[in-house]
Amino acid sequence: MENAKLLQAIIETAIDGIITIDQRGTIESLNPAALKLFGYEIKDVVGRNISMLMPEPDKSSHDGYLAHYQHTGEKHIIGKGREVKGLRKDGTTFPFRLAVSEVQYKDRIIYTGFIHDLSKEKEAEERLMEYAAELENLVEERTKSLKKTVTALREAKEEVSLSLEKEKELNQMKSRFVSMASHEFRTPLSSVQLSSSLIEKYAQPFENKHIEKHVQKIKNAVGNLTTILNDFLSLEKLEAGRVEPAMEAFDLVKLSEEITEEMQMIAKQDQHIIYQHTGLQSMVELDQNLLKNCMINLINNAIKYSGENTFIEFNTELNESQCIVTIRDNGIGIPETDQKYLFQPFFRAHNTGSIPGTGLGLNIVLRYAGLMKGNVDFESKQNQGTTFILTFNQVPQK
CATH class of the missing domain: 3.30.565.10 (Histidine kinase-like ATPase, C-terminal domain)
Structure with a gap:
């Protein structure tokens, strides 16, 4: 009895979905993870044919697959360990990896399906393909933009150095610089930083060294520019006497x-x-x-x-x-x-x-x-x- 309770607790708390059907394909049980994946309540599915959870053409062909398996004993017919699609209650489909086991239970045979949702993996793959296709162009465009920005900041720094002795001219220039930095640099730098972080995130499962190299170049350039911008803004606030310590x-x-x-x-x-x-x-x-x-x-x-x-x-x-x-x-x-x-x-x-x-x-x-x-x-x-x-x-x- 204790073993049965332990097994039931494991099934109820499993991350992957678990479904059991009889030899006619009738659903006998679904664990909470499987119900969440398909969007049903338990009363909506128990006693109905498993094909209700399948899109076409698997929906129409499932009973034939099951009968052929039972007649021939060819285990690969069920699709053990293969990638298939599921049909949710709302009509949408999703990919998952299905592993099926045949279980002798008392005086009959039941089939247990283990379902691992692949939606996030597929979405990441699709996004990675899109980002990989655009990466080279993005890197080239961002690099040109960053070079222009670095040049502009270097010129601004030289201009500040030459104007330190002229207080009035310095204040005017610092005001122009702060305005330009706030509106012209921070927004595009934040966009570049966010884009590079997203590319890095979606590329991680594929360990592509070329993508990592280019992403790191972007992030290093953005980091350098951000540091330059922050230093200039901090100096301007100090010079203007607008920094008051809050102890x-x-x-x-x-x-x-x-x-x-x-x-x-x-x-x-x-x-x-x-x-x-x-x-x-x-x-x-x-x-x-x-x-x-x-x-x-x-x-x-x-x-x-x-x-x-x-x-x-x-x-x-x-x-x-x-x-x-x-x-x-x-x-x-x-x-x-x-x-x-x-x-x-x-x-x-x-x-x-x-x-x-x-x-x-x-x-x-x-x-x-x-x-x-x-x-x-x-x-x-x-x-x-x-x-x-x-x-x-x-x-x-x-």
């Missing part, structure tokens, strides 16, 4: 763990971000958004300027008087002659080469930390790595 209590460890997970997704191959907290307390009172921006900016730099197969150390500490955040990498480091200019707007060290960046990130970090009455320190040796330390006077929150 509030929050869980530093929870925030840091979320940032670690988020940044690990964009890390290079076999780059690992190792997070560790020191201290018995985890609550601090700072501006959570400003601190998050500082952490992400510094970790993103560590990712960019470190190679594959490396570790990035991300540590937080709460003691009796301070909150300390440390990000350490073993990347290309900062030349000693460049270190005194490191926090100046638009400055980039001479060894950054072709690594993308605006030269604004560290200036923004310094100013955000200052708004929270904090300090930014660093230690670096060329080709040996860099350590950044954010320090805030803090009384641990209970």
